[in-house]
Amino acid sequence: MGTFKDVVGHKDIINYIRNAVREDKVSHAYILNGERGAGKKMLANLFAATLLCEKGGPDPCNECHSCRQAESGNHPDIIKVTHEKPNSISVDDIREQVNNTIMIKPYQGPYKVYIIPQADMMTTQAQNALLKTIEEPPEYAVIMLLTENADTLLPTINSRCVMLKLRNIKDTLIKKYLMETMQVPDYKADMCTAFAQGNMGRAIMLANSEHFNEIRDEAVQLLKYINEMELSEIVQAVSRITAYKLEINDYLDIIMIWYRDVLLYKATKDMDKVVFKDQIKYIKERAKRSSYEGIELIIESLEKAKARLKANVNFDLVMELLFLTIKEN
Structure with a gap:
């Protein structure tokens, strides 16, 4: 105990x-x-x-x-x-x-x-x-x-x-616990901490979850190549995500963290605060390509998608609309 x-x-x-x-x-x-x-x-x-x-x-x-x-x-x-x-x-x-x-x-x-x-x-x-x-x-x-x-x-x-x-715990304390007590590597501790948003239980669950790594890899793959994707490929991506319906908020949160990284890097050129350090090449590319307005629009669209899914709007429709917004901006 x-x-x-x-x-x-x-x-x-x-x-x-x-x-x-x-x-x-x-x-x-x-x-x-x-x-x-x-x-x-x-x-x-x-x-x-x-x-x-x-x-x-x-x-x-x-x-x-x-x-x-x-x-x-x-x-x-x-x-x-x-x-x-x-x-x-x-x-x-x-x-x-x-x-x-x-x-x-x-x-x-x-x-x-x-x-x-x-x-x-x-x-x-x-x-x-x-x-x-x-x-x-x-x-x-x-x-x-x-x-x-x-x-x-x-x-x-x-x-x-x-x-x-019970208030949110500081990110530094969560990261320290994950790295020192659970022996989680640096980059993964950053990701789990950013995701947990001050919630230690959630950080530990993510650090132990194999499924979380799958969801992360699926989201990163999409974000790296979405600009080159045809509409038919976007529809295929949505059908793959259907497998993660239960963790769809985690999936959307990963995209949210990605675009916060893009926004942060675009504004400051500071790599230390970026969560997706292992994807910095793609973060830089996206920061160069997207305008501030475009990134803000994507972040707003992610919040709207969450709200729509909560209200039981058609899953495929919500996700397709979101991906098209990401592709266009």
């Missing part, structure tokens, strides 16, 4: 948790809010382990019986709420796993910790059921709601919880 020292970034939240444990000012309810991959589960697990550590914190010792149980996922006083329906947490889930068990005292520790991942999926009825518990919890109970969008929770729940917002 490690300790808070192993967490990259989120120093404010870690200091807050350590102080709360040290000064015995632990609240009954917390919301850990941040996008997927930001580190909510890791922080919640460390917080829970610290609260129950037999040595009393402010970090889990990882040696006592309680810490070993927390690490293995078998601690009787750490309850992780699950749900069978993929997109909602029902009132029955909350009643059975939280409300009906919370009055039973902790088995061995000073606290009983409930962790609710994807808490923004709770139905209104489920939230109302939880609200009753949050309003009058037993003194040993700590409830942690992990959300990507806390605004979807009822205002009455938000107002009764301590909000811990």
Whole structure:
């Protein structure tokens, strides 16, 4: 499990948790809010382990019986709420796993910790059921709601919880972690960091993904030769991309980073900040060929394509239109 020292970034939240444990000012309810991959589960697990550590914190010792149980996922006083329906947490889930068990005292520790991942999926009825518990919890109970969008929770729940917002991590910290801890080579660390946009979980996922390399190579191949491509070849390219429909946002983000590189190089001639360093020859060519207006138009078209795909506009049509805009500019 490690300790808070192993967490990259989120120093404010870690200091807050350590102080709360040290000064015995632990609240009954917390919301850990941040996008997927930001580190909510890791922080919640460390917080829970610290609260129950037999040595009393402010970090889990990882040696006592309680810490070993927390690490293995078998601690009787750490309850992780699950749900069978993929997109909602029902009132029955909350009643059975939280409300009906919370009055039973902790088995061995000073606290009983409930962790609710994807808490923004709770139905209104489920939230109302939880609200009753949050309003009058037993003194040993700590409830942690992990959300990507806390605004979807009822205002009455938000107002009764301590909000811990996970912010984006600095690119330098992400790159350092990828290179030093995961032994990722320089150019790949740059790419994953640029892509992750401050999200450590996403950076790690991309660094480990073989599929990501495929998607990147497919996009780069297209961008290098799109000017020479006939309409029939563009249509063929779109049909190849259909295989990546699930990761289409990643594919579009790669194109976005490419054109940011082009714009950056065109404006500054600075190669150090370019992400696609291994493609610098083609970046230079594109910077020479495209106007500032053309590059801006392509970047706008990429945002429009994302929005259209989200709105379920015909995939082939959206992609063909995007590629033609790229070819013309």
